[in-house]
Amino acid sequence: MAQIGQIIVDVPTMQTNEPYSYAIPADLENQVQVGMRVTVPFGRGHRVVSGVVVGLSDVTNFDGQLKPIQSVLDLAPILTTELQQLAAWLADTTYAFRITCIQTMLPSLLKAQTERQIQPTVPLTDQEMATYFPDGAPRAFDTSKLADTTLAGLLRLQRAGKVEVTYQVTSKAAAKTTTGIKPALPVAKLQEIQAEVAKRAPKQAELLAYLQTMDPDKLVAQSQVSHATGVSTAVMTTAADKGWLTKQPLEVYRDPFHQPVTPTKPLKLNAEQQVAVTAITKAVDEQRTENFLVEGVTGSGKTEVYLQSIAVALQQHRTALMMVPEIALTPQMVNRVKARFGQRVAVLHSGLSKGEQYDEWRRIDQGEATVVVGARSAIFAPVRNLGIIIMDEEHESSYKQDENPRYHARDVALWRGKYNHCPVVLGSATPSLETRARAAKGLYTRLLLAKRVNDHPLPTVHIVDMREEVKQRADGDFSQPLLTAIQERLDRHEQMVLMLNRRGYSSFVMCRDCGFVLKCPNCDISLTLHMDTHTMKCHYCGHEEAIPHICPNCHSRKIRYYGTGTQKVETALQKEFPTARILRMDVDSTRRKGAHEKILRQFGDHQADILLGTQMIAKGLDFPNVTLVGVLNADTALGLPDFRASERTFQLLTQVSGRAGRAEKPGEVFIQTFNPDHYAIELAQQQDYERFFVTEMHMRHQGNYPPYYFAVQLTASHEDEATAAKAMYQIVGTLQKGLSKDAIVLGPTPKAIARVKRKYYYQVVIKYKREPQLRPLLEKIRQAAQIPARHGLAITIDSEPMNFM
DNA sequence: AGCACGCCGACT
């Protein structure tokens, strides 16, 4: 029997980022298992922390006195072997603490809380009691909540040994319970009583009859019995008093999606879909890791391919994981999966309450749910025996977490695919350059869905040159062609979607006459406007110059910040079309829970003619009556100082164009732009992903950007700007000493938004192809960062960042 | 993270 447990304690620091050895006391010997949470004494005082058991052994290389594990928090392991290994890998590749990774993988209710209490050890004077324990002893001891004088006084008493602090580690995880009942007497006896009461108490007799049909070992919810028999709970209470039945709390799941779903059958596939399903399910059959890229135009029926592939995995008694971006995880989407797989589906996303998340997690852990649909963190769902992993809209940047651990769900998916010997299916109409390039290299099997189901044609896309429009009309958000098109739709009682691109709002300067955007002379990247310093800055090399008042290209005076807001546009739109019914969907109008769905439902019921919104309307909406899509400002994302600006613009325009003409009526798209000749816009008009890919790859090659290079971003932040900058310069010094000549170090530069929450941010980006010294160097930097961290200097490492700015 | 130990200025 193992004597020693290896524990990762819940103390996120570098020196506790490895297992600590604890003795397993005899009474816990049969309880402690790898993957369970425990509480352990930690440090000199009486401090107690929680931790996770990652190993059991008889020996340890720690040559000190081992402390014993204090208690076990779980009845069964909460981490499978797979997830334990995944946590270790994740910590390694993202430069995060192991305990942080473990907590990220678990529902938040399983994060143990430590509470401290303070109480007298000797009788205190009345005066002391009144001052420090007005509500009686013991009292909660939260140093951040107590008044300074009270805290000081309590600490003085503590030093005098008159009071002591005790620690309590609690896990909030609690299953919801309802009242359950089960028969307390044998069937024969119940029958006897039933006969006795039959005449005078029909309800009691009915209940007794029902009790005889029940499994004596299984609790049934009181409400369920009442529903089945028509016997009120009052009768059951009487019956319990008489000893016919026993009442006990019964664990139930909170059901986040209780509305019934009409089941659906698999749809008939077209030839392309069939090829895709065959290829994917072959890998499922053979239990083989094979990664697929399903490249399908909008409306090509990717979802049906996913569902039928999942069905095959389930037939083989394996499980399935289907990843969807948070923004696309709508009830419509979930219902589509539930309609096919019913009760086997679990849903994980941030819109659920913590209790609901925990319940869905438990259903998966118990094996009751075998299909998991969820957003980013669902990639850590405790499914066993995975048979397929699907990641829809794989190009979505929300799959990358922007706090520690800074992981990309796609990388985790590939890891789990390999571990489980199962295929990983990445799907998109506009794959990320990284993924498409890997497919080109043969790392992923490419499956094309070029046809729209039902052969609906792709919409006609018009580019509106706003440079011309601005010349002819006053400064407005709407071009004449778009206004005409809107009027046509209103006349025909058809619906339309107008998108306002909010990214990069007001952050760059563009000429309204020629579309000229000020770029950095060294980096070929847009300069960002900094109102605080009244300069234009490059966030790659630090180049800085004055804000232009005359366009350097055409000498026009109409060079100014570019940007506008949805509310302003709504007002203008309503003025143009006084009778049009407009729904606005942006961050403001969807802040309330459920507001998002409500707006979509209203639009679906044709309670409005125009849906005006930001990026969030571009994804996955499917309204058959929409025949017009307008993009008011296609350029804003292009102006961002990010090498992915073109890619994002192309993806967004292609996605939003796909919203038009989903049914019989043909669709039309109008893209208003000041850069009609930009390849991202031209190729989005032609809906030519392949040419965009080739063109953009060329640009990336020229600029030494991913996917030709790997990238790591380091950021320093501090309240004092000079401290942050100095730290970054020191780091660059360390890097340049250790890295090879081939590595490209960009920076240090201030971040695009240099000051956030009273802190200044400085960053450096390293681009490299092969750099064996990088990892040890970064570890060294992490180690060194600990000392100044005391003074508020935070260093973060982001491998393959999504935002360079 | 959070606790104890340890070294310096203003008080009984």
Added chain:
DNA sequence: GTCGGCGTGCTC
């Protein structure tokens, strides 16, 4: 002279 301020090292 001590109390208590914060800066530093360490936690199986």
